[in-house]
Amino acid sequence: MACDKIVKKRISPDISESYINARGQLQEIPLDIQQQLYQAMGGDIPHQKQIQRIVPAVKVVSQGEPISLPIQGNEEFDWQLTTEDGKLWRKGHLLAEQALILPAGLPLGYHNLHVIQKEKTSFCRIIVAPKRCYLPKALLEEQKLWGASVQLYSLRSDNNWGIGDFGDLKQMINEVGRRGGSFVGLNPIHSLFPANPESASPYSPSSRCWFNIIYIDVTAVEDFKHSKGAQLWWHSHATQSNLAGVRETQYVDYTGVTQLKLTALKLAWQSFLLRNKHDKQRVEFESFIQQRGESLHWQAAFDALHMELMAQNPSFWGWPVWPEEYREAQSSAVMKFCQTHADEVQFWCWLQWLAWCQFANCWQHSSELNMPIGLYRDMAVGVTQGGVETWSDRELYSIQASIGAPPDILGPLGQNWGVAPINPHVLVERGYTPFIDLLRANMENCGALRIDHVMSLLRLWWVPQGESAANGAYVSYPVDDLLAILALESQRMHCMVIGEDLGIVPAEIISKLRDYGVFSYKVLWFEHDDEKKVRAPKQWAAQAMAVITTHDLPTMRGYWESYDFKLGEQLGLYPDLVMLEELRKEREIAKQHLLNALQTDNVSKEQTASNAAFGTMSLALNQKIHHFIAGSNSALLGLQPEDWLDMLEPVNIPGTSTEYANWRRKLTQTLEEMFTSEQVNALLEDVNQQRKNIQGKSIQ
Structure with a gap:
């Protein structure tokens, strides 16, 4: 029984x-x-499907390991293996019920095995991967690097249009690099929904393979500068008034900014179309379209169609509520739309090309400054259910479920992110091609990739449609295969990998990530021993990025003044007030432990004691905390401009959507003001010197 x-x-x-x-x-x-x-x-x-196969769809091995494949069927078979470049590597014949054992020496890469039984042919992708991810030379030499982790949209400057853009990013790279910084880290810059600009969460993208076009620096676009129509519009009183309005707001006005930018870019597009077909930029654009293929086409077609439909009915937020004839990307209605609106589809392709070029230019600038990492991108855990990826590839995504997180201390009700999970069976059946394409798109033109919720390589919390976030289950993924492919693409793209491993981390993935050279994430507030005492900086893991806080946590000042608890209580995130009070008490104890650690780190009691009593963050305490974490043994250190500026408001409150202005809060100072501030410059100079002074441990 x-x-x-x-x-x-x-x-x-x-x-x-x-x-x-x-x-x-x-x-x-x-x-x-x-x-x-x-x-x-x-x-x-x-x-x-698996039962019908002669050989598995894919086999992943580490370089040097033997390759043995089980063969299904009772008949003799022929086989041949071609390498990634199309050359025949080996071929042979085997009797029934024998395993296929391939000779050693197959090089790194993606290879193709064909097995033939009479009239039936089966295909298997053989992937040979390195044992570890890529590391830049500076980390191999045990240097301790630091940089800025920014929410790009939050940047203010004298030139932007009410939102941080790639022009601001280039300026940020320049300022950080000049001060000894090794990188600028970004929030996800994936494509969102230009037709529905208030859907602003960078972690709920339409596609993870394309850019958020709102980050285009319009004033840097040649055809905007050279178009008479664009310049007349630009210098008009109405435009300048609208521009002033979106620039002065505390929170990003996504709708206002998007309207301004799209108006300007459409005028610039008309100028671009007047270029000779042999013009250099025209040729480069056409080449870009050819190289990026269907993926770019579907992105542009979706954005063009979505814009058209939203103009008809503002409730058409995504394809699940579109008119039925448009819900399938391959439908005849969509095909007809793309034909009759070919210029509009081309326009959205052009916007993606502009974004790609400007981002690549930022990467080039970081290389010119000899920054060891330069740029690091952040890859979201999935895509929203109503976006282009689920629309154009329905089979790959399980849209009857969404990704989230089970209840925990920071989110007692659990979390449902409205993000569609990839079906692991389809992923395997396709030989991991979608995962490979995703990595390549996100590793291009950057020196590091942060994988949000890196536990997704092992398992994801799936919530069935219509259920609360707590009513879900973990679904497993082929972690060993995914990590091996991650290492292969990392080495090929010369892009190191950082895994966001906060929250509930399964024990079985910790050692796997470490062995593959994936960097961990270490947050000051969580680095303590079993007695809750703050871990000394020299004891922090070397193969890690150290941070004070993250976008999902309060700012430094917000943490110190328990502002997160105040906001959470106001928003109803803590229905158990007893638990909330317990969390407040734990916070006070944690703060005192940090003060004690600072005192042992040559910070006097006089500099810190009064701050504990009043629960406020002082300038001196801010600087000492930065100095403290700059002494971390972790190879990387990421600092937030919000903390340089002693800001209180968080950028995001997990578990909320419209209840709080998530992903909208701007910095309190422009880039020009921030980098001429004596306070900020003194802080960064101290951080840079502290990182130089540290003797590191090998991370190999």
Whole structure:
């Protein structure tokens, strides 16, 4: 009877039947939740496809490892293996029921195995990967690097249009590089929804393979500068008045900024179309379209169609609520739209090309400054359910579920991010091509890639459609294969990898990430021993990025003054007031432990004691905390401009959407003001010197 019960309880090996919750307790997953997720993954279909195969769809091995493949079927077969460059590497013949063992020496890369049984041919992708991710020379030499981690949209400057842009990014790179910084890290800059600009979360993108065109620096676009029509519009009283309005706001006016930029860029597009077909920029644009293929086409087609439909009905937020004839990307109605609106689709391709060129220019500038890393991008954990990726590739995504997080201390109700999970069975069936393409798109023109919620390589919390965030289950992913591919692309793209491993981190992935050379994330507020005492900077992990705080946590000042608890209580995020009071008490204890650690780090009691008593952040304490973490043994240190400027308001409050102005808050100073500030310059000079003084440990 006991065995019978277990068999009935286990719906699928990919779906967890229980997990350890934030309180360390075993939490059972209801059977109906498991069943809903099983159906969202395609039910029995993936398993039936696997049974029909002669060989598996893909085999991933580390370089030097033997390659052995099981063969299904009772007949003899022929096989041939071609390398990534199309050359025949080996071929042979085997009898029935024998495993195919390939000779050693297959080079790194993506290779193609064809197995033939009579009239039936089966294909297997053989992926040979290195054992570790790429590291820049400076880290191999055990240098301790630092940089700025910025929310690009939050930057103010004398020239931008009410939102940070790639022109500001270039300026930021220049200022940080001149002060000894090694990188500028970014929030995700994936494509969002230009037709619905208030959908502003960088972690809920339409596509992770393309850019958010709102970051285009319009004033740097040649055809904007040279277009008489654009310049007349630009210098008009109405335009300058609108521009002043969006620049002066405390929060980004996404709708106002988008309207201004699209008006300007459409005028510039008309000028671009007048260029001779042999013009250098025209040729480069056409080449870009050819190289980027279907992916770019669908991105442009989606944005063009979405803009058209939103003009008709503002409730058409995404394809699930579009008129039925447009809900399938390959439909005849979509095809007809692309033909009749070819110029509009081309315009959106052009915007992606502009964004790509400007971002590449920023990367080039960081290289000219000899910054060891230069730029590091942030890759979101998934895409929103109503965007271009789910629209153009319905099979890859399980849209009957969404990604989130189970309840924990910081989010007691759990989280549902409205992000569609990739179906792991489809991913394997396609030989991991979507994952490879995703990495290449995000590793291009940067020296490091931060993978948000890196535990997604092992498992993701899936929530069935219509259920609360707490009613979900973990779905497993082929972590060893994904890490191997990550290492291969990292080495090829010369792009190191940082994994955001905060929250509930399964023990089985920690050592895997370390062995593959994926850098961990270390937050000052969480770095303590079993007695809650702050870990000494010299004891921090070397293979890691150290930070004071993150975009999902309060600013330094917000943490110190418990402003996050105040906001959370106002927004109803803490229904258990007893627990809230306990969290407040724990915060005060943690602050005192940090003060004690600062005192042992040559900070006098006089400089810190009064701040603990009044619960306020002083300039001296701010500087000492920066100095303290700059002494971290971690190879990388990422600092937020918000903390240089002693800002209180957080950029994001997890668990909220419209309740708080997430992803909108700007910096309180322009770039010009910030980098002429004696206070900021003194802080960064101290950080730079402190990083130079540290003796590091090898991270190999």
